[in-house]
Amino acid sequence: MQVAESKGLPKLKYHLLPRTKGFTTTLQCLKGTVKAVYDVTLNFKDKQNPTLLGIVNGKKYMADLSVRRFPVEEIPDDEKECADWLHKLYQEKDALQEQYEKEGCFPGPIIKPKRRLWTLLNFLFWATLLLSPLINFAWDVLVSGSPLLIIGFMIFLIVASVAVRRLIGVTEVKKTGSSYGNVEAKKEN
Template sequence: MGFLQLLKSQFLCHLIICYVFLVSGLIINLLQLCTLPVWLVSKQLARRINIRLAYCISSQMVATLEWWSGTECTLYTDPKSYPLYGKENAIVVLNHSFEIDFLCGWTFCERFGVLGSSKVLAKKQLAYVPIIGWMWYFLEIVFCKRKWEEDRRTVNESLQKLRDYPENFWFLLYCEGTRFTPKKHQVSMQVAESKGLPKLKYHLLPRTKGFWVTVQSLRGTAAAVYDSTLNFRNNEMPTLLGLLNGKKYHADLYVRRIPLELIPEDEKECAEWLHKLYQEKDSFQEHYAKTGRFPGPIMSPPRRPWSLINWLFWSCLLLYPLGLLLTQLISSGSVFTIVASVAVCSAGLCHPFTGKVKPP
């Protein structure tokens, strides 16, 4: 293990990353709250400000994946579609199989400059969670209660408000509704059998109603659906803890651009179309399992430096006064302060779960 990798695995480094994220997130939430009067004067200006403030939060997580862990992201897509990414509104349909697949979706957004304005469909309870939830509230994220009759109206009304959104956005959608697990897959396939639907091997049965409402609400606003299928090389199952420890993964993402006008407007036909789409996604995953790659040419969208610059800015801003405070406390000569400081540093050299000191 190299020195840099050893450094990344230290709990003290993880503590610093979390400290910067939490404190900067709360500061940004406060700044977002201060934009409320701006909404009364200029809604579009308030939206643009909140896009950039939201970027300051979400890009820190992307920086952890791209710059801290060094995870590589390879994009398989049609070269004719590639120039359109980031230059149009789109619905991104993602598979939900990994702990960090949402981060890979955000990285996809970041590479094409739409991370700050990206949207998701989230549970209503998340709107009350500081940092991410509050950030989403000011981004006009669509929140639902998992009660279809209420959600149908809520989702439609929320998406209709995005028709005059000032910047391009991607609406990230997990049609499976929940993360893939063997148990959930078994239950899902029992439902598929009872409904006479083809069984899937790598996905859960998609929930068609939410997709149909989303497509109908964004007709004339979004130009296409980006069918996105994610997998990781060497059968890896990446975790957030692995990213914090600096473990490098290699993600492969297969994206197909499907013009929105090709998707049926009728609800039943749209449901059939989505089921067929997931059968195709299943075949792509089968191809990946056999060959280690997705079909089609490889494109390489470059990493943008802004997520790293943003993280460095907040780190310097928040760690400098903290360092001064610790220096003053230690120089005060207080035995308790010195012992506490040594204890914190020692904890940083210990494994966060076992408490065993890692070898130098």
């Protein structure tokens, strides 16, 4: 906030100030190799924060994605003009986020991609290829008829499942995010 004030830029509520020097340098290096720059904003419905453990447990997360395309030719070449363009873009992103917070959706047409059979076939192919040795081993254990071997294998599967979930749970961050721009969070600290 202090940097925005010192540079005479509007304060952003939901975003950090963009790193204009890095952006302009990167853009100059990419001219001729890329055709466009994409601005992507992702929000999850009901302010849910997806976690790896939630995904492993099969929890569904619904998300909205706003994508805008800017042809490289339309972005100014001059460093100062490019920096101004980027600051304006971030002001628009902040306004877009504000609108999403109020209405629960992005403005404009809603596009829902169709489910594709290819995605399912691709998943099934790789799952079959990678899991076939484990499935073959499990089948061999079951047809062996040895109760001790079957019980041992079942215990191994349960312990492995619990261990993976515990390891994923340990990596989760409990803090809800940055307190950047949040006056109340700064007062609590």
